[in-house]
Amino acid sequence: MPTDKIQTGIRFKEEMLQKITYIAKKNHRSLNAQLEFITQLCIEKYEAEKGEIVLAYDEYGYIIPLTK
Numbered sequence: 001m002p003t004d005k006i007q008t009g010i011r012f013k014e015e016m017l018q019k020i021t022y023i024a025k026k027n028h029r030s031l032n033a034q035l036e037f038i039t040q041l042c043i044e045k046y047e048a049e050k051g052e053i054v055l056a057y058d059e060y061g062y063i064i065p066l067t068k
Contacts, residue, residue: 054066
């Protein structure tokens with residue numbers, strides 16, 4: 001199934017990974033879904049406090065933040 005999600009490699013300390021995996025299971029989410037969920041919360045909090053993060057593309061097709 002096609003997806004618009006980008007695959008990344010994230011490094012964690014083992015204890016931190018075990019704890020977030022535990023939280024994910026308690027929330028009936030996969031580890032990936034839990035990480036997406038808490039990332040979205042972080043973005044929403046940041047933008048509520050500091051304003052929307054506006055993104056644009058550079059000449060190579062990479063997403064870049066626009067400064068306000």
